Amino acid sequence: MAEWLFDLGNTRLKCAPLENGCIGDGFAVAHDGRALPGDWADALPARIESAVLASVVPAPLRASMLAALGGRCGRVTRVHTQREFAGMRIAYAHPERLGVDRFLALIGAHARGAGPWLLVGVGTALTIDLLDREGHHRGGRIAPSPALMRESLHRRAPHLPLQGGQAGVFADDTADALASGCEGAACALVEASRHEAAALTGSMPAVLVHGGGAATVLAGIDGAIAAPSLVLEGIARWARGE
DSSP states (O other): OOEEEEEEOSSEEEEEEEETTEEOOOEEEEOOSSOOOTTGGGGSOSOBSEEEEEEOSOHHHHHHHHHHHHTTBSOEEEOOOOSEETTEEOSOSSGGGSOHHHHHHHHHHHHTOSOOEEEEEESSEEEEEEEOTTSBEEEEEEEEOHHHHHHHHHHHOTTSOSSOOOOOSSOSSHHHHHHHHHHHHHHHHHHHHHHHHHHHHSSOOEEEEESTTHHHHHHHSTTOEEOTTHHHHHHHHHHHTO
């Protein structure tokens, strides 16, 4: 039996075992925000000693996941945002207002070494957080992700395609123009944040990108670093009390 880590986001559940203090091979499950696939837990061991859960979803979806774990897991611990952890201190005066996924990504980045770090999460929302050399969170930004921009436009104007297109500078096709505008808007916000962070901290931060839509930002920001397991890295540190 092992300890497992669970990151339950708005569109994906990421799962991985914690083996000798390190994240082992896990898996991810897509969901629609209302329910997990009925067979999602089949990939888990028959018995789990303990589980650590970070969740940003509504209570009913979280409850259904916990019910599925109930028959195979001895103990489940849920992570909550804290003002400070292992030398990393958040900027928010009210810790409960900072999403636990952002809190854990900050822990994961801090564990990688001295910053400054610019953390970019690309999921339903685009989140940007600055962590300075001393491990102090200097605050962040939240905006729609490129996928959410496309969905919003499609809902209001169904003739605009929901997907497709190739981002460029100036497009000569509607699908390409949508990709260029939505992806370009996200990358422009990240790039502006990077330069503003440099002015604030005195050095250009490294950009860590995670989340299901990370590829867009990785392609559009020079030197951006893929960190697909950043939240799980934070959960692992939190679970170990480090």
